[in-house]
Amino acid sequence: MKTRKTLRFAAVFLALALVAAACGGDDEGSDTTVDGGTDTTVDGGTMMDSVEVFSWWTGGGEAAGLDEMIKIFASTDPDIEFVNSAVAGGAGTNARAVLASRLQANDPPDSWQGHAGQELIGTYVAADQIEPLNFLYDQEGWLDVMPDTLIPLISNDGNIYSVPVNIHRANVVWANPTVLSDAGISMPTSLADFFTALDTLQAGGMDAPLAMGEQWTSMHLFETIMLASMGPDDWNGLWDGSVGWDSAAVTQGIEDYAKALTYTNSDASALSWQDAGQLVLDGTSAFNIMGDWQEGFFRELGSVPQTDYVWAAVPGTEGNFQFLSDSFVLAKNAPHRDSAIAWLTVAGSNQGQDAFNPVKGSIPARNDADRSLYGEYLLSAMDDWASNTVVGSLTHGVVANDSWKSEIDTALGLFLVNGDVEALQTAFVAAQAASG
């Protein structure tokens, strides 16, 4: 009988463990709710206002930049407690899965981070989860300090839905100056020059003059080559429906992209974007097309601009600034609406953006920043931001909603496998139909 008792205990223990495990697993997804949803009581027993801000900024320059901005918020709005609900992992994939389940459960954070443009609009405006912010733009005079071409890209039906805190540029080519001068090449300015330069380097014995990384970086290469091939008007037209995906311009763009791929490294799928940048620094490759966060990585390694690396707009895209931006939104039915607006005011302010961006390694969306805070590359990006035509990035959520982008991602992934231009174009047409 003794054994039976032991067994019974074991059974109870197991059952409890199972229940605990079930709860534990559940908690993982929603622990931000626990500390985020409730107002905290301060010493005197009075209720203190709070604002819950959700993001995937948990490390590196992003988290440090957010901390700087939170400091500014603490000085401008000392009565509001800032609740930082950041979810780590998967470049935001995990965070967005958590956010999706919270929104489905009607438990929104007050404000959350998202890439400005269709990634936010196509998902959260379509689901009626965020509020237009035109009143805030009018009140704070943001329309006067942000580029005119930016506003339509972050709006839907005339409503502006987010406050961009930083701007990154996608269409930048990074190059190794020593490799270029040894081969007698100057920085190419057109797609044709670019291919000639790549041919020269390949003829000179360089296997892969254009460094590329894992699958998503191929989408990044694709969007910059498409912009170079089509020009900004056709590129914008692809997303508002005025240019068809079955048009000849798209075929030409795909062929240019396919040609660019022939200069890339065979082990691309095993490399991160940092690894690809490293190939340029090492002189194994001459060029890498990547957003300007690559500069942050180069600086981290102690590389010196102009000596170890040079940059230009992707050949054929000069005068265009293909941008992406992290921005914050205002949740519909935000539990602390006023606090959330106070946070967004700081996020869009000169002070807030100058606190965030030098640390993150990006430029402010406003064109009245304190230039003494930024390095050589960022200053050149600021000048371009103020003067160039602004167009949106696909890879980073500006021009297409998540569904559309993920279908394009699949099509481009298949293209890496089979290299079938016609099938790729057909898949693009289908992607637009399925989700455009």
Next chain:
Amino acid sequence: MAVATADIERPKAKHKLLKMESWWGVLWIMPSLIAVMVFVYGFIGWTARVSVSAWKGLLADYTFVGDDNFAALASDPRFDIDIQNTIIFTIVFVLGCLFIGLGLAILLDKGIRGEGFYRSLFLFPMAISFIVTGVVWRWLMNPAQGDRLSGLNLLFDKMGLDFLINSWHGTPTWGIAAVALPAVWQMSGYTMALYLAGLRAVPDSLREAARVDGASEFQVYRKVVMPLIRPVTLSALIILGHISLKVFDLIIAMAGKQVALDVPAIYMWTTTFDGFFFGRGAAIGMVLLFSVAILVIPYLWYTLRQERDL
């Protein structure tokens, strides 16, 4: 605790005790029963419902669309790659584990000195999660060529085995087989343990008898031992098979998200949470469930019947 005692005691007190006991039993398993009903079967039902809905985007949309999602998968070129990759992965992984596991078990069964040490040694990889295995083997199987050789390729180069240098998971079509190798490394020790237990259960007298009858050592295994441990092979096949159908973490850790090395579980995750195609994601989930069920249900039925016969 002798089995015999229990057998003698039981019939006497049968009626009163059994009633009490069974009530207690039901009570004690209630928490886990409820948890399983809700979190396993409840969600299977819900996923089945979503898989025949038009749900796309953040908001639930339960519009019934019949088998549209499944039909779309059938003509989806990415899902073709998923199926192909799953088949290659399963064949390499399951056969690799069975052969290496059986080989190791037979060697250990021969009465090697320090058997306990080797047994633990081979079993240890199983204690590691697939993520860790993936990160380590990602480095070992670095496909870089030329001056940037590293990992196993560098080893081959230094040993003069240049013909073995390859691009591992970067190989077109067969890249997924390279991803299966770390999985074999990880799970063959476990398969060995299964086989070793099976071998130990084969009475020595049977082998002796075969040897006396003039069977060679190979014949002893081929004709006597193997047929007796067939149930072990079946169990191993089921366990390994369902692991390979569900593989996700190993591939993500080794190769990230790329269509060339895509499997249904990864497609399900990305299309659901990156693309918000909930209906399609649920449909892939159901396909996975059915394919695992095809493996597991006959096995459960078989073992239940065997237990009843005993």
